Amino acid sequence: MQESNTRQKILLASRMLFAEKGFHKAKMEEIAEAAGVGKGTIYDYFKSKKELFETMIKDIANEFKSVFIEKIGEERDFESKLKKLAELKFEINKSHIYIESLVFKNLSSFDEELLEWLKDFREKMIGFIADIMCEGIKGGHIKDVNPKLAALIYLGGAHLLSHYICEQEKDEYESMKNEGLELLHEITFRGLGK
Amino acid sequence: MQESNTRQKILLASRMLFAEKGFHKAKMEEIAEAAGVGKGTIYDYFKSKKELFETMIKDIANEFKSVFIEKIGEERDFESKLKKLAELKFEINKSHIYIESLVFKNLSSFDEELLEWLKDFREKMIGFIADIMCEGIKGGHIKDVNPKLAALIYLGGAHLLSHYICEQEKDEYESMKNEGLELLHEITFRGLGK
Amino acid sequence: MQESNTRQKILLASRMLFAEKGFHKAKMEEIAEAAGVGKGTIYDYFKSKKELFETMIKDIANEFKSVFIEKIGEERDFESKLKKLAELKFEINKSHIYIESLVFKNLSSFDEELLEWLKDFREKMIGFIADIMCEGIKGGHIKDVNPKLAALIYLGGAHLLSHYICEQEKDEYESMKNEGLELLHEITFRGLGK
Amino acid sequence: MQESNTRQKILLASRMLFAEKGFHKAKMEEIAEAAGVGKGTIYDYFKSKKELFETMIKDIANEFKSVFIEKIGEERDFESKLKKLAELKFEINKSHIYIESLVFKNLSSFDEELLEWLKDFREKMIGFIADIMCEGIKGGHIKDVNPKLAALIYLGGAHLLSHYICEQEKDEYESMKNEGLELLHEITFRGLGK
DNA sequence: AATGAATGAGTATTCATTCAT
DNA sequence: AATGAATGAATACTCATTCAT
Numbered sequence: 001m002q003e004s005n006t007r008q009k010i011l012l013a014s015r016m017l018f019a020e021k022g023f024h025k026a027k028m029e030e031i032a033e034a035a036g037v038g039k040g041t042i043y044d045y046f047k048s049k050k051e052l053f054e055t056m057i058k059d060i061a062n063e064f065k066s067v068f069i070e071k072i073g074e075e076r077d078f079e080s081k082l083k084k085l086a087e088l089k090f091e092i093n094k095s096h097i098y099i100e101s102l103v104f105k106n107l108s109s110f111d112e113e114l115l116e117w118l119k120d121f122r123e124k125m126i127g128f129i130a131d132i133m134c135e136g137i138k139g140g141h142i143k144d145v146n147p148k149l150a151a152l153i154y155l156g157g158a159h160l161l162s163h164y165i166c167e168q169e170k171d172e173y174e175s176m177k178n179e180g181l182e183l184l185h186e187i188t189f190r191g192l193g194k
Numbered sequence: 195m196q197e198s199n200t201r202q203k204i205l206l207a208s209r210m211l212f213a214e215k216g217f218h219k220a221k222m223e224e225i226a227e228a229a230g231v232g233k234g235t236i237y238d239y240f241k242s243k244k245e246l247f248e249t250m251i252k253d254i255a256n257e258f259k260s261v262f263i264e265k266i267g268e269e270r271d272f273e274s275k276l277k278k279l280a281e282l283k284f285e286i287n288k289s290h291i292y293i294e295s296l297v298f299k300n301l302s303s304f305d306e307e308l309l310e311w312l313k314d315f316r317e318k319m320i321g322f323i324a325d326i327m328c329e330g331i332k333g334g335h336i337k338d339v340n341p342k343l344a345a346l347i348y349l350g351g352a353h354l355l356s357h358y359i360c361e362q363e364k365d366e367y368e369s370m371k372n373e374g375l376e377l378l379h380e381i382t383f384r385g386l387g388k
Numbered sequence: 389m390q391e392s393n394t395r396q397k398i399l400l401a402s403r404m405l406f407a408e409k410g411f412h413k414a415k416m417e418e419i420a421e422a423a424g425v426g427k428g429t430i431y432d433y434f435k436s437k438k439e440l441f442e443t444m445i446k447d448i449a450n451e452f453k454s455v456f457i458e459k460i461g462e463e464r465d466f467e468s469k470l471k472k473l474a475e476l477k478f479e480i481n482k483s484h485i486y487i488e489s490l491v492f493k494n495l496s497s498f499d500e501e502l503l504e505w506l507k508d509f510r511e512k513m514i515g516f517i518a519d520i521m522c523e524g525i526k527g528g529h530i531k532d533v534n535p536k537l538a539a540l541i542y543l544g545g546a547h548l549l550s551h552y553i554c555e556q557e558k559d560e561y562e563s564m565k566n567e568g569l570e571l572l573h574e575i576t577f578r579g580l581g582k
Numbered sequence: 583m584q585e586s587n588t589r590q591k592i593l594l595a596s597r598m599l600f601a602e603k604g605f606h607k608a609k610m611e612e613i614a615e616a617a618g619v620g621k622g623t624i625y626d627y628f629k630s631k632k633e634l635f636e637t638m639i640k641d642i643a644n645e646f647k648s649v650f651i652e653k654i655g656e657e658r659d660f661e662s663k664l665k666k667l668a669e670l671k672f673e674i675n676k677s678h679i680y681i682e683s684l685v686f687k688n689l690s691s692f693d694e695e696l697l698e699w700l701k702d703f704r705e706k707m708i709g710f711i712a713d714i715m716c717e718g719i720k721g722g723h724i725k726d727v728n729p730k731l732a733a734l735i736y737l738g739g740a741h742l743l744s745h746y747i748c749e750q751e752k753d754e755y756e757s758m759k760n761e762g763l764e765l766l767h768e769i770t771f772r773g774l775g776k
Numbered sequence: 777a778a779t780g781a782a783t784g785a786g787t788a789t790t791c792a793t794t795c796a797t
Numbered sequence: 798a799a800t801g802a803a804t805g806a807a808t809a810c811t812c813a814t815t816c817a818t
Binding site for chain 3: 783784785
């Protein structure tokens with residue numbers, strides 16, 4: 001019934017260490033130690049480091065899914081659901097173990113210096129877009145909103161949209177792109193408009 | 195005048211290989227071969243694999259910045275600028291060498307299987323949100339738009355917003371979060387509203 | 389109880405190989421093979437090649453010290469002690485693992501040819517000094533002893549004396565040098581005198 | 583007639599660098615730089631690093647030989663010659679480029695820490711022998727001399743003697759050893775005796 | 777079921793040497 | 798005669814994985 005206590009300890013320890021150090025820098029020995037088991041024991045439950053990592057990722061993803069569906073399911077109407085969704089995004093990001101940072105954050109593989117540089121770079125790019133928003137506000141094209149927040153929302157929308165559509169098949173790409181861009185701009189300009 | 199041809203060859207080859215295989219799987223020997231130079235030559239120009247990687251990242255980032263600023267600078271009015279911005283996002287993603295995939299794409303470190311699973315997972319999450327959009331359309335709360343595209347735009351906006359705000363200092367966090375969520379919803383509901 | 393058998397095997401194998409080939413020419417792989425362990429195992433016991441080397445040197449030095457103190461401690465009177473000391477010097481040199489040859493013998497880094505040349509050179513220098521001894525014997529200044537052996541004893545005394553004193557502080561140097569030279573000559577001329 | 587100026591510059595630079603850093607740590611590039619020539623130029627004069635090293639060693643040895651023979655040749659009588667010899671030993675050691683330190687001093691390959699440890703170790707061994715000398719003085723067996731200096735002279739004599747004899751053929755060894763030890767002790771006890 | 781000592785394949789890096797100019 | 802950019806063989810070291818206990 002207890003779904004092997006040892007297995008769970010290993011999974012939990014690996015989640016912490018992979019999150020903190022990334023796939024390559026997290027050592028099996030450390031994970032074993034953090035889980036309070038011997039190195040060999042991990043291999044009684046998982047075939048390899050990769051399998052451990054993948055199992056952990058899928059576990060987290062499924063947990064998230066459950067929480068998402070449950071929490072959003074509790075909301076009755078359309079608007080509340082979307083609002084709940086955005087709020088959950090904040091909670092998940094705050095929790096520091098959302099999947100992206102686990103799959104992708106081999107951040108820690110690199111120097112603080114590079115990370116700092118990249119953060120700084122992103123800050124400048126966002127500032128650049130915020131400036132455009134300012135222009136829109138001054139020019140009377142849009143309402144007087146916080147330009148940086150508007151920039152983030154717009155950029156995030158454009159980013160996920162393009163990222164997703166770029167993965168589509170060649171023949172669907174063009175039409176999806178046009179439709180997507182049109183919708184993005186409609187939403188943005190009507191949404192921000194006076 | 196030519197800013198060291200060899201250095202550029204190495205940088206270009208490393209860009210290709212790091213993009214294709216990620217930091218850890220790209221071997222110095224391969225990079226040297228791809229650049230058409232000897233292994234040791236790389237070390238005449240870069241102190242270490244890390245330095246090579248960082249230099250390449252920063253180079254790309256700066257190239258992007260130049261393109262962004264130039265292309266968007268060519269546009270005259272506010273709306274055109276934002277539209278150009280979204281289009282550039284598509285071009286960059288298409289080009290497969292945008293920074294995120296370079297810093298984070300230790301994707302290739304993992305099995306196709308996991309990547310597929312994650313893609314599938316994301317697809318389901320987006321489908322889940324698209325379903326909410328459908329509800330909104332059927333319920334007459336929003337216009338009859340492509341629900342998946344709307345889901346992507348909303349989710350992307352929520353994601354970058356929360357991601358950015360979660361990195362802020364504790365005392366700024368709460369007010370930014372509230373202001374951000376409010377703006378996100380105002381844009382979304384007005385933008386999508388009939 | 390057994391002070392890690394593996395560690396001892398590694399230490400012993402490294403002693404053999406460092407003695408035979410010097411620090412640089414002795415390869416970790418060879419040492420591992422000679423010790424009958426895997427390459428990685430050495431690193432479970434020693435942080436680096438340097439640490440292995442240093443540990444080995446200190447071990448040998450301490451063994452020597454023990455033997456010296458024990459053997460000489462067994463002798464009762466002053467003369468026997470000094471005589472024992474000189475005998476031990478022979479045994480140690482015969483054993484081929486005395487520290488000097490381990491720390492300094494990067495001999496093996498070089499061609500037999502250079503070594504031969506240097507040996508030959510030294511032979512000539514000793515012959516040169518032996519000739520001076522011959523002169524002393526013929527001139528009736530000293531007893532009729534083996535001139536080469538006398539040369540070796542004198543030269544060795546002069547060498548260690550100067551070597552040691554040259555390492556002293558500037559202000560002690562002059563007086564030590566004078567006292568040392570005077571003593572050396574008093575011993576030599578009285579010791580060799582008729 | 584000028585025996586190639588470039589060749590001499592290289593030889594001089596290599597002497598400095600090999601003396602300072604030892605064979606392995608002295609880099610050809612540094613030597614070239616110190617000599618004020620290009621890396622490739624060294625190879626116009628010397629076939630390899632080893633050949634450069636060997637040439638340099640032999641040059642120094644021959645210089646020494648010349649100085650030795652000349653200076654000692656200037657002295658007229660037996661005693662003065664030996665005294666001059668010991669003095670030259672000091673000068674040579676002081677000059678820091680005597681052959682031993684060049685062939686053997688891969689000292690610099692190792693940590694200051696090990697060198698310090700070995701120096702300390704030697705100091706203790708010499709102290710140990712000096713204590714025996716003290717015993718001899720107190721017991722009235724020898725004159726009241728500086729015990730440490732006496733220890734150095736005795737130990738040096740024993741060292742070179744044993745070192746040299748240990749290199750001899752097996753059948754000569756025993757008789758040389760006995761004769762050598764007897765002479766060493768006769769010199770020492772008569773030389774130090776009251 | 778659990779362990780951890782032992783393993784060795786795999787890789788970044790160094791530096792003596794070459795050779796086109 | 799002189800150069801120094803380019804080379805690649807050689808090697809210390811890491812860490813996921815195994816297996817005897």
